[in-house]
Amino acid sequence: MEAYLLDFTNMLLRWLHVIAAIAWIGESIYFVMLDNSLKTPQDESARKKGVFGEMWAVHGGGFYHNQKYATSPGKLPADLHWSFWKSYTTWLSGFALFALLYMTSPEVYLVNPNSSWEWAANMTGWQANIVALVFLLLGWVVYNELCKRISPNMDRDGILSLAVAVLMVVVAFLSTQLFSGRAAFLLTGAVMATAMSANVFFWIIPGQRRMVKAMEAGEEPNPLDGKRGKQRSVHNTYFTLPVVLLMLSNHYSFMYSHELSWVIMSLFIFAGALIRQFFVVMHTGKIQPAYPAAGVALILLSVWLAAPSSRPASDAMAATEGPTLGDVHAIVTERCVACHSQQPSQPGFSSAPAGVVYDTQEQLLRQITKTKQVVDSGYMPLGNMTNMTDEERDVIAAWSE
Numbered sequence: 001m002e003a004y005l006l007d008f009t010n011m012l013l014r015w016l017h018v019i020a021a022i023a024w025i026g027e028s029i030y031f032v033m034l035d036n037s038l039k040t041p042q043d044e045s046a047r048k049k050g051v052f053g054e055m056w057a058v059h060g061g062g063f064y065h066n067q068k069y070a071t072s073p074g075k076l077p078a079d080l081h082w083s084f085w086k087s088y089t090t091w092l093s094g095f096a097l098f099a100l101l102y103m104t105s106p107e108v109y110l111v112n113p114n115s116s117w118e119w120a121a122n123m124t125g126w127q128a129n130i131v132a133l134v135f136l137l138l139g140w141v142v143y144n145e146l147c148k149r150i151s152p153n154m155d156r157d158g159i160l161s162l163a164v165a166v167l168m169v170v171v172a173f174l175s176t177q178l179f180s181g182r183a184a185f186l187l188t189g190a191v192m193a194t195a196m197s198a199n200v201f202f203w204i205i206p207g208q209r210r211m212v213k214a215m216e217a218g219e220e221p222n223p224l225d226g227k228r229g230k231q232r233s234v235h236n237t238y239f240t241l242p243v244v245l246l247m248l249s250n251h252y253s254f255m256y257s258h259e260l261s262w263v264i265m266s267l268f269i270f271a272g273a274l275i276r277q278f279f280v281v282m283h284t285g286k287i288q289p290a291y292p293a294a295g296v297a298l299i300l301l302s303v304w305l306a307a308p309s310s311r312p313a314s315d316a317m318a319a320t321e322g323p324t325l326g327d328v329h330a331i332v333t334e335r336c337v338a339c340h341s342q343q344p345s346q347p348g349f350s351s352a353p354a355g356v357v358y359d360t361q362e363q364l365l366r367q368i369t370k371t372k373q374v375v376d377s378g379y380m381p382l383g384n385m386t387n388m389t390d391e392e393r394d395v396i397a398a399w400s401e
């Protein structure tokens with residue numbers, strides 16, 4: 001019953017998280033499009049009022065006329081629309097999901113027993129939880145420091161982008177060393193997503209508040225506040241595609257159970273940013289297919305990298321008579337069925353994870369390719385909780401050949 005209620009809460013939180021993220025990212029993409037599509041106003045009186053760009057649009061059966069002011073409008077309306085709850089809701093629901101799913105069973109979901117760092121492979125559950133929280137926090141601190149030190153006046157944003165790109169590769173690498181595959185991808189995405197929300201919370205919104213306050217006092221707003229808001233929201237727009245992909249990667253074990261998963265992850269991060277770049281530039285009226293072409297090239301490279309390799313069965317294995325389906329099912333029954341059953345006996349599981357059930361030989365047979373892949377890569381059994389041996393992995397590999 002408890003596991004069932006947890007699953008249900010998980011589902012509701014995920015629903016909220018996805019809806020909030022759609023609303024937030026949709027709005028963010030919309031404003032980048034709006035900003036880049038602005039044209040000098042035709043109407044002289046608008047220019048005199050300080051409008052430097054406008055966009056006409058038709059949507060949902062009506063006509064819209066957006067205007068952007070170069071600095072500040074002469075007089076602020078009382079009902080200025082602000083956007084921040086979508087961002088905060090996305091982060092809060094995402095963090096709640098992470099806490100509920102990963103931090104309640106960290107030894108299963110967070111710890112990476114295959115880590116090349118011995119201390120990381122031997123972390124206890126609560127240590128892994130703390131490392132994960134520190135990881136998230138440090139990701140933001142380092143990113144924020146890079147922005148502040150490299151481009152404090154927003155005049156060296158090119159170098160800053162490069163530094164952030166290098167930072168993301170480091171984050172990807174560290175996460176795969178510290179955490180199990182699925183958690184590593186999720187946490188790398190969460191580092192970016194945290195930077196996005198923290199940009200809104202610590203810089204964009206406070207900066208806008210200072211601008212409004214100055215205007216209300218009849219003073220000129222500090223232009224750095226406006227520029228910094230723009231700098232951080234431009235970063236956010238390049239984070240969006242990679243973040244969404246990393247969140248979805250949870251369903252695709254071929255991505256995160258690979259030895260070089262940090263390289264695959266980095267390729268996808270750059271591919272996402274490059275594809276986003278195409279659209280950003282497109283809204284200014286320029287079509288530059290080189291960006292998505294480079295993005296697709298990186299994706300193809302990762303397709304090639306992530307392709308499953310066939311693990312040669314050990315010599316001892318090859319010498320004996322080939323194993324039978326019955327042998328393989330016996331192993332799977334011992335090592336997998338606690339979780340992967342119509343009625344799992346493993347505490348905390350109310351239904352078969354990922355819908356994978358091995359109660360019968362037929363069920364095993366139908367999923368043998370995927371089974372071999374997750375067993376070869378060491379991803380399953382999760383956290384090797386059921387102590388599967390290398391010999392057993394060889395038997396499954398040999399039989400499925």
Ligand code: HEC
Pocket residue numbers: 108182250251252253254332335336337338339340346353354356370371374375380381382385386388
């Ligand atoms: C402690 C519980 C547990 C054990 C034991 C376990 N699994 Fe899993 N398995 C999971 C969970 C949780 C997921 C879902 C994770 C995910 O979505 O990637 C999963 C997912 C899978 C998937 C789907 C992966 C995908 O790409 O969708 C396969 C296949 C799988 N397990 C096979 C196995 C095999 C084979 C064994 C035994 C050698 C095994 N599992 C042992 C918990 C377990």
